[in-house]
Each structure stands twice: as structure tokens, then as C-alpha cells.
Amino acid sequence: MKKVTAHDVARLAEVSQSAVSRTFTPGASVAPDTRERIEKAARKLGYRPNAIARSLITRRSRIIGLVMSYLENQFYPVVIERLCQALQQDGYHVLLFISQTEDADEVLTDILQYQVDGIVMASTSLSSALASDCQNAGIPVVLFNRVAQMGAMGAYATSSVTSQNRDGGRMVGELLLRTGHRRIAWLAGAENASTSRDREAGLRDALEAAGMPLHARAVGHYDFAEARRAVLAMFKDPANRPDALFSANDHMAIAALETLRTELGLEVPRDVSVVGFDNVPQAAWPSFHLTTVQQNIDEMVDATRNLLFDQMGGQIMARSVDVPCVLVERGTVGVRDGQAGRKPTKSRKTP
Amino acid sequence: MKKVTAHDVARLAEVSQSAVSRTFTPGASVAPDTRERIEKAARKLGYRPNAIARSLITRRSRIIGLVMSYLENQFYPVVIERLCQALQQDGYHVLLFISQTEDADEVLTDILQYQVDGIVMASTSLSSALASDCQNAGIPVVLFNRVAQMGAMGAYATSSVTSQNRDGGRMVGELLLRTGHRRIAWLAGAENASTSRDREAGLRDALEAAGMPLHARAVGHYDFAEARRAVLAMFKDPANRPDALFSANDHMAIAALETLRTELGLEVPRDVSVVGFDNVPQAAWPSFHLTTVQQNIDEMVDATRNLLFDQMGGQIMARSVDVPCVLVERGTVGVRDGQAGRKPTKSRKTP
DNA sequence: CTGAAAGCGCTTACAG
DNA sequence: CTGAAAGCGCTTACAG
Numbered sequence: 001m002k003k004v005t006a007h008d009v010a011r012l013a014e015v016s017q018s019a020v021s022r023t024f025t026p027g028a029s030v031a032p033d034t035r036e037r038i039e040k041a042a043r044k045l046g047y048r049p050n051a052i053a054r055s056l057i058t059r060r061s062r063i064i065g066l067v068m069s070y071l072e073n074q075f076y077p078v079v080i081e082r083l084c085q086a087l088q089q090d091g092y093h094v095l096l097f098i099s100q101t102e103d104a105d106e107v108l109t110d111i112l113q114y115q116v117d118g119i120v121m122a123s124t125s126l127s128s129a130l131a132s133d134c135q136n137a138g139i140p141v142v143l144f145n146r147v148a149q150m151g152a153m154g155a156y157a158t159s160s161v162t163s164q165n166r167d168g169g170r171m172v173g174e175l176l177l178r179t180g181h182r183r184i185a186w187l188a189g190a191e192n193a194s195t196s197r198d199r200e201a202g203l204r205d206a207l208e209a210a211g212m213p214l215h216a217r218a219v220g221h222y223d224f225a226e227a228r229r230a231v232l233a234m235f236k237d238p239a240n241r242p243d244a245l246f247s248a249n250d251h252m253a254i255a256a257l258e259t260l261r262t263e264l265g266l267e268v269p270r271d272v273s274v275v276g277f278d279n280v281p282q283a284a285w286p287s288f289h290l291t292t293v294q295q296n297i298d299e300m301v302d303a304t305r306n307l308l309f310d311q312m313g314g315q316i317m318a319r320s321v322d323v324p325c326v327l328v329e330r331g332t333v334g335v336r337d338g339q340a341g342r343k344p345t346k347s348r349k350t351p
Numbered sequence: 352m353k354k355v356t357a358h359d360v361a362r363l364a365e366v367s368q369s370a371v372s373r374t375f376t377p378g379a380s381v382a383p384d385t386r387e388r389i390e391k392a393a394r395k396l397g398y399r400p401n402a403i404a405r406s407l408i409t410r411r412s413r414i415i416g417l418v419m420s421y422l423e424n425q426f427y428p429v430v431i432e433r434l435c436q437a438l439q440q441d442g443y444h445v446l447l448f449i450s451q452t453e454d455a456d457e458v459l460t461d462i463l464q465y466q467v468d469g470i471v472m473a474s475t476s477l478s479s480a481l482a483s484d485c486q487n488a489g490i491p492v493v494l495f496n497r498v499a500q501m502g503a504m505g506a507y508a509t510s511s512v513t514s515q516n517r518d519g520g521r522m523v524g525e526l527l528l529r530t531g532h533r534r535i536a537w538l539a540g541a542e543n544a545s546t547s548r549d550r551e552a553g554l555r556d557a558l559e560a561a562g563m564p565l566h567a568r569a570v571g572h573y574d575f576a577e578a579r580r581a582v583l584a585m586f587k588d589p590a591n592r593p594d595a596l597f598s599a600n601d602h603m604a605i606a607a608l609e610t611l612r613t614e615l616g617l618e619v620p621r622d623v624s625v626v627g628f629d630n631v632p633q634a635a636w637p638s639f640h641l642t643t644v645q646q647n648i649d650e651m652v653d654a655t656r657n658l659l660f661d662q663m664g665g666q667i668m669a670r671s672v673d674v675p676c677v678l679v680e681r682g683t684v685g686v687r688d689g690q691a692g693r694k695p696t697k698s699r700k701t702p
Numbered sequence: 703c704t705g706a707a708a709g710c711g712c713t714t715a716c717a718g
Numbered sequence: 719c720t721g722a723a724a725g726c727g728c729t730t731a732c733a734g
Contacts (some may be wrong), residue, residue, distance in 0.1 A: 003410075003488065005711060016721045021713060028714095031719055046484065051464040052412060053711035055403050056726045059354075064444070071428040072632060080431075081422045084449040090456075093465065095414070096447040098435040107439075113402040114444065133397065137354065179683040224632075254636070262637040281423060285605070287638040356727055368707045372729060379730095382703055404727035405708045 004045045013041035024049045055115065065111040065119040065276050065307065067097045070222060073251040073296070074280040079122060079144065082301045090305065092117070105130050118308045123193070131158050140311030142304055145295075147194040147320060159311065159318040161303040163325040165195055165277075168293040169202020169246075171327045172275050175291075176212050176244045179338030183271060185216035185234055185242035187227060187252055196222075196248045197270060199277060203246055215242050220252045226254035231259045235266070243272055243336060250276035250283045250292055257288055257332070269334030279328050289331035299323045355396045364392035375400045403649040406466065415659065416462040416470040418448045424602040425631040426646070430473060430495065433652045441656065443468070456481050463488060469496050469659045474544070482509050491654055491662030498545040498645075498671060510662065510669040512654040514676040516546055516628075520553020520597075522678045523626050526642075527595045528561050531687030532624060536585055536593035538578060538603055547573075547599045550628060554597055566593050571603045577695035578603035582610045586617070594623055594687060601627035601634045601643055608639055608683070620685030626695065630679050640682035650674045 008021040013020070015034060015199050022028035030038070041047075056063040064087055070076055073077045084094050095114060099107045108130050111119060119134065123146040131148070134141050143160035186203055189196035207214055216234050220227035227247070235241050245260075247253035253276030260266045261272070268274050276283060279294035303321040310319075357371040364371070364378060366385060373379035374389045381389070392398075406412040415438055421427060435445050450458045459481050462470060470485065473495040482499075485492050494511035527535050537554055540547035558565055567585050571578035578598070586592050596611075598604035604627030611617045611625070619625050627634060630645035654672040662668075 003711090007711080017711090018721060018723095020721090021711095025713075029719060034719080046487065048460065048464050050407075050466060050711050052403055052406050054468045054713075056407055056711080056728085057713045058400075059726075061403060071432045074425065077422040077425075077428040077431075078445070079482045080428075082447055084447055086449070088461075091463070094447045096417075096431070096435055098432055098439070099724085100436070109399065110439075110444070113399050115401060136397065188680075205357045208505070258637045282633070286609045294617075335723090345706085354727090358727080368727090369705060369707095369729085370703090371707075372727095373704090376729075380703060385703080401727050404710090405729075407712085409729080612733045 003050075004047045006047070006049070008045055009038060009047045010053075010082060012045065013038045021049075027061045045306065055236070059068035059115075060117055061115045062091060063093050063095050063114060063116045065095050065097060065114070065116040067107060067111070067119065067121040067124055067286045069099050069101075069122075071098075071123055072224070073278075074282060075251070075278045076122060077251070078281070078297055079301070083120070083144075083304065086301050086305055090309075099124055102129075108134075112139070114284065117312055118142070120304055121146070123195075125192075128157065129231070142307045142311075144182050144300065144304055145195060147198075147243045148318075157318060159307045159320065161307065161321045161323065162195065162214070162295075162301050163295045163300070164322045165325075166202040168201035168277060168325045168327075170206045171202070172199075172246050173206025175327065175329070175333060176246065176273065176275070177206060177212065179273070179333055181244040182212065182336070183215040183243045184212070185218070185245045186214055187230055187234075187245060187247040188217065188219045189248035189252070189303060191219060191223070191224040195277075199246075199248055209223075218254070220247070222249060222252060224251065224255045226311055227255035227264075230261045231256045232263065235260070235264050235272075241272070244275070244333070245272060246275045248277060250278040250290060252276070253290055253292065254288055255283060257290070261344040269332050273333040275333060283328075283330070292328050293332045294326050294328050296323050296325060307335055353399075355398045358402070359396055360389060360398045363396065364389045364587075369619045372400075378652070399455070400482060401600070410466075411468055412466045413442060414444050414446050414465060414467045416448060416467040417445050418450050418458060418462070418467070418470065418472040418475055420450050420452075420473075422449075423575070424573065424600065424629075425599070425633060426602070426629045427473060429632070429648055430652070433527055433648055434655065437652050437656055441660075448603075450475055453618045459485075463490070469493070471655055471659070472497070473591040474546075479508065481663055491659055493662075495651065495655055496546060499669075508669060508672065510658045512651050512652070512658065512672045512674065513546065513549075513644045514644075515673045516549035516676075517553040517556070517694075518532070519676040519678075520550035520555075521557045521627060522553070523597050523628075523644060524552075524554040524557025524678070526678065526684060527597065527624065528557060528563065530624070530684055533563065533687070534566040534592070534594045535563070536569070536596045537565060538567065538585075538598040538607060539570045540573040540599035542570060542571070546628075550597075550599055557692045571598070571606070573600060573603060575606045576603065578606035579610045579614075582607045583614065586611070586615055586623075590692050592623070593685070595626070596623060599628060599633045600639060601629040603627070604641055604643065605633060605639055608641070614673055620683050624684040626684060634679075635679070642681045642683045643679050645677050647674050648677060 010017040010019045022030045030107050059287045097107045120142050141158050147160045150160040166347045218230035218234050220230045276290050276292040281294045283290040283292050360371045361368040362486040373381045446460045469491045471493050474539050497531045498511045499509040517633045528672050569581035569585050571581045627641050627643040
């Protein structure tokens with residue numbers, strides 16, 4: 001019932017407490033037979049080193065704080081899973097915080113008290129006040145799937161890893177143009193989210209290059225119900241309907257698909273094409289078979305780890321990594337008119 | 352850059368370190384003006400009490416270990432979200448572990464080192480060896496959505512909270528019988544999962560009471576791809592096809608829906624009815640509009656907290672709580688024959 | 703109300 | 719290789 005400590009083990013094995021500590025410290029020097037005696041005693045007593053005490057003295061908790069908000073978007077559970085596992089393999093652990101508000105400040109003061117070795121913030125941004133608090137405290141922060149505001153010097157104030165969202169947006173724009181669409185609409189996520197802004201910028205790049213205006217635009221705030229409302233508004237006038245809708249993420253694209261079919265009686269892709277972003281598991285379900293841009297989660301997780309470890313190792317400059325993303329053509333983009341567009345072949349079949 | 356401690360604050364405020372500590376300990380006695388001076392100094396230096404050091408001395412980390420495995424089933428992200436938030440409000444934090452294997456033992460020794468105040472294990476079970484380790488260490492464990500094996504004395508060895516799964520299963524069985532189904536099939540989850548076993552038992556209760564045999568049975572292991580395979584096998588023989596399929600959870604029910612429609616060309620509910628369990632967000636999507644049994648997550652989370660806190664407070668006996676669940680009738684159950692069944696009215700419309 | 707002191711369970715130079 | 723000792727940053731009786 002009461003906790004067994006290194007002292008108890010030392011007593012049983014008839015050695016000093018230091019020896020016990022060394023036995024459980026990789027790379028410390030202990031004579032083989034001493035170690036064996038200690039391990040036996042430890043096993044007998046059910047001894048497990050106290051990680052809290054270790055953290056206090058080593059000043060490294062081996063805990064990473066992870067701040068999350070929108071778990072309903074299936075992209076994030078996948079991120080949690082991969083990130084947790086990667087970190088576990090490195091001997092780190094994840095303290096999870098859910099921040100319902102976009103502003104993660106209050107949650108952060110909490111995290112800081114736990115002496116985490118690093119923080120990753122997914123789909124949230126932090127005030128520059130907190131960012132500099134972390135910097136002062138020497139705690140590396142990396143933004144996941146969101147990019148920091150430019151700092152005063154034009155340098156990035158906080159590290160971040162994202163996809164090449166602008167590229168992804170451009171790829172979708174080009175696909176839509178190539179397949180003959182002329183009334184292309186954009187369904188934005190949150191206006192202040194860099195993902196949404198960058199993907200939109202990419203789309204606009206493509207449109208501009210072709211001298212084509214954006215046909216319509218609405219904001220869905222990365223939310224299912226709001227996306228539905230936005231779609232209803234955009235498609236209100238039957239005479240002036242978009243022939244393609246590019247949604248800032250799959251979560252909203254699926255909401256759009258549902259709304260288009262069920263409430264507006266439109267057929268996809270016959271009446272309107274739909275493209276998303278993320279490639280969440282549901283995008284591959286036959287009911288949706290959604291054409292989308294895949295974010296490479298594994299590479300993003302890898303980059304996050306590297307950034308974190310570099311900065312824990314003293315690398316002080318913040319860096320921004322962006323990972324290539326790939327177009328996954330499934331069934332929600334059609335070919336319009338007698339346009340010289342090619343059919344959506346080359347589909348990367350994802351079962 | 353270097354960490355500021357209570358000593359630094361004490362020096363600046365010209366008081367003892369003890370006074371600083373008291374200022375940050377709710378309920379400790381400090382003179383108002385002393386407290387004010389200390390708070391000012393703390394603010395100036397950006398002092399934040401070190402939770403690690405506090406944990407070491409108080410022997411309470413205010414950390415709860417949460418073990419998870421299947422995040423692809425959307426039920427669990429919702430659980431994480433609610434549980435985290437509830438615990439955060441109580442001043443606790445969540446250390447998240449992903450255990451890919453059903454056997455969470457290795458992950459547990461890790462958790463134990465972090466001196467967590469309690470552990471909740473979702474959809475995983477732990478070996479009785481580890482369970483007694485936790486008991487010896489005085490760390491309460493509660494199983495979430497899974498029930499422990501009976502102990503030697505017929506008492507439950509580990510606390511748990513579940514839905515009234517057997518009731519839920521029976522409700523579905525009764526609904527299916529009432530609507531005239533005569534060839535009812537069961538799609539099991541994992542054979543060793545109590546959820547699957549209990550829901551099946553409930554279904555069988557209903558069938559037996561009506562003198563009706565179970566028409567078919569297959570195992571989907573709570574997995575999308577495996578559920579698809581199981582459905583294909585069950586519906587192989589067109590002459591002997593089930594007229595209703597009850598799936599152990601929504602995740603597999605959706606897989607079944609997709610397979611039935613896309614690969615077998617069957618229409619739901621005209622050709623076959625489908626019922627799930629959980630009421631995940633996707634079940635309400637128009638493409639599925641799945642009739643299912645809703646697990647009351649909020650009540651389950653509440654029960655989990657209570658169990659945890661009671662046991663941290665010294666309540667030694669393990670308890671099992673089961674929460675009522677409710678049938679949510681949507682569109683995937685039809686009425687068969689000239690049977691005296693009533694139409695699936697009384698739909699709890701969930702938008 | 704306040705301070706000096708002991709102690710939580712470890713790690714890590716420092717001697718031997 | 720091994721042990722005695724200092725110290726990580728707090729909390730909490732114990733005196734005053």
C-alpha cells in the first residue's frame with residue numbers, strides 16, 4: 001500500500017541508494033553482480049522509479065504538452081494518435097489539453113506549471129505575450145497545422161509545421177480549371193486560420209493565372225453546421241450557381257456534399273463538383289468518394305518531433321517547415337462542357 | 352531564460368520562501384498586504400509555481416492517466432474531449448497513452464512511474480497482474496466502456512463504467528421483431544470485449560422471448576475493413592439473406608451500410624435493415640441516417656469522475672456503474688410483411 | 703501571521 | 719565501481 005522507494009530497494013539489496021539509482025539510469029556504471037542483486041530486490045518489492053522526483057532533479061520532465069481543439073474533425077484524432085505514438089517511442093509522454101476557445105492562453109499557464117519540455121499546439125494559435133513567456137522559460141513551442149503571425153523582424157516568432165497549403169490550393173484550382181469549371185466557389189474555414197488563408201491564396205493564384213474570377217465565397221468556420229448554412233446561401237440562386245466548390249477542409253466538404261444532395265437536390269459531380277482538403281478517413285467512404293488534397297501526417301509528425309528536439313537541444317531560432325501534399329482524385333470532380341479538359345483519371349485509388 | 356523560483360520571489364518581496372508558497376496555496380494564511388507584495392513580485396518576475404515539485408511533496412500529481420486505443424471510431428475522440436474538459440475543470444490533467452495492442456501492460460508501467468492519481472482505460476482491459484499492481488500502489492483504475500472479468504469472489508476486481516449494454520441490445524432486438532423482421536443477423540465486435548458480448552446477450556434475450564432463432568452471426572472486430580468482409584460473407588447467399596443486421600457499434604454499421612449499398616446493390620432499409628450502437632456524430636449524417644442506440648457520454652464521464660474521486664478519497668471497493676442508453680430511431684429500419692409491427696415513428700430527430 | 707527547517711525521491715559530481 | 723552528501727523547488731508542521 002505504501003510506495004516503495006529506492007531506499008527500500010537499497011536496504012534489501014544491501015547497497016547504497018545511489019547504486020539503486022544508477023541501476024535505473026541508462027549508461028551509469030554499476031558492477032554486473034551488484035546490478036543483478038539490485039534488480040532482483042527491485043522486482044521483489046515492485047519498485048518503479050518515481051518519474052516526478054527524477055524530473056525535479058534533472059529538470060526535464062519528458063512530458064510534451066499537446067493543445068487541441070476540434071476533435072470532431074477526424075483529421076485531429078489521427079494526429080493525436082500518430083503524435084502520441086511517435087513521442088512514446090522517443091520516451092516522451094503527452095499531457096493533453098482541450099481548449100475550446102481559439103485562445104489557448106489560460107490553458108497554457110496550466111501547462112507551464114507542469115514543466116513540460118515542449119508544447120505542440122494544433123489548430124490553435126497563442127498570443128504573442130504567451131509565446132514570449134514560453135521563449136523566456138526556454139520551452140519550445142511548435143504550431144501544428146497553423147503558422148504564426150510574422151514577427152516584427154519578418155522572421156517567424158514561433159516554429160510551425162504545415163502542409164504546403166498554398167500549393168495544395170493551387171493544385172485544386174488547376175484541376176478545376178483543367179476540367180472546364182468556370183464558376184468556382186470557395187468555402188473558407190476560419191478567416192484567421194493560416195490554413196484557410198493559404199489554401200485560398202493558392203486557389204486564387206490558379207484562377208488569376210487563367211484570368212478567371214472567383215465566382216463565390218462563403219465562410220464555414222471549419223464547422224459542419226455552419227458549412228451547411230454557407231452552402232445553402234451560395235446555392236440560393238439557381239440561375240447563378242457555382243459549378244464547383246472547393247472547401248477548406250474535408251469536414252466541411254462532407255457537410256457540403258450532404259447539403260447539396262439532400263437539401264438542394266443536386267447531384268455531385270454532375271451538377272457541381274466538390275473538393276476538400278486533408279483526406280480524412282471518411283473521404284474514402286463510398287458514400288462520399290471525395291476528391292481532396294492529402295496532408296502527409298506522418299511527415300508532419302516527424303517534422304514536429306525534429307523541431308521540438310532541436311529546440312530542446314538549444315537550437316534557438318524558430319523555423320517553419322512545410323511538407324508537400326498530394327492531390328487525391330476520387331469521384332467528386334466532373335468534366336464540364338466540350339472543354340479540352342481531361343477526364344479525372346490517374347485516380348489514386350484509396351480503398 | 353533561467354527558471355524563476357519561489358526563492359527569487361521571496362527575495363524581491365523581502366519575505367520568506369514559505370510566505371510565497373502560502374500565497375500560492377489556496378486556504379493558507381497570509382496577511383493581505385504581504386500577499387499583495389508577493390503577488391506583485393511574482394507578476395514582475397513571471398513566477399509560476401513548479402507543479403512537479405509540488406507533486407513530489409504533496410504526493411498528489413493531479414494527473415490522470417488515460418489509455419486509449421481505437422481513435423478511428425469517432426466515439427472515442429468525443430470521449431477524450433469530454434473527459435479532458437471535465438477533468439480540467441476539476442483541476443486535473445490528462446496524460447494520454449495510445450496503446451495499439453489490446454494488452455496495455457507495457458504502457459501501464461510507464462504511467463505508474465508518473466505517479467498519476469488515477470487511471471482510466473477506455474476500450475482496453477488490463478491483466479489482473481497489473482490490476483493488482485495498481486491496487487497495491489493505491490492508484491484507482493476505472494475501465495471506461497468495458498467491464499472487468501469477474502474476480503475470484505464474484506466481486507468486480509476493477510471499477511468500470513459502461514452503458515446498460517444488455518438493455519440496449521434487447522431494445523434493438525425488440526424493435527426489429529416488432530417491425531416484422533425474421534432473419535436477424537448479429538455483427539459482433541471483438542469477441543472478448545464486454546460491450547460486444549453484452550449487446551449480443553440483450554439481442555438474444557429478445558429473440559428467445561419471441562422464440563426466434565438468430566439467423567446469422569459474424570465477427571467484425573470493431574474494424575471497418577473486417578466488418579466489410581464479415582458482411583460480404585453473411586450476405587453471400589442471396590436465397591438466405593438476413594433481413595436485418597444489428598452491428599455491435601456504429602463504426603461497423605456504417606461499414607455495413609456502405610458495403611450493402613455499393614458492393615451488394617441492396618437498399619437500406621427496403622432490402623435489409625441496419626442498426627448500430629453508440630450514436631457517433633456520423634450516424635446523424637443524411638447519407639447514413641442510422642438507427643442506433645445512444646450511449647450517454649456525459650453521464651458516463653460523470654460516473655468516471657465520481658468513481659475516480661471516491662477511490663482517491665480512500666473508498667476501496669471497486670464498483671461498476673452502468674448508465675441507461677436510449678434508442679434513436681432514424682431511417683435504417685423498415686417494416687416487413689403484413690406484420691402487426693408499427694412504423695418507426697417516434698423518431699428522436701437528431702439534426 | 704511568519705520564518706527556519708525538515709523532507710518528498712530522486713541524480714550527480716566528488717572522493718575513495 | 720561505490721557511497722556520502724548536496725540539492726532540485728516545493729509544502730507543512732512547529733515555534734515564535
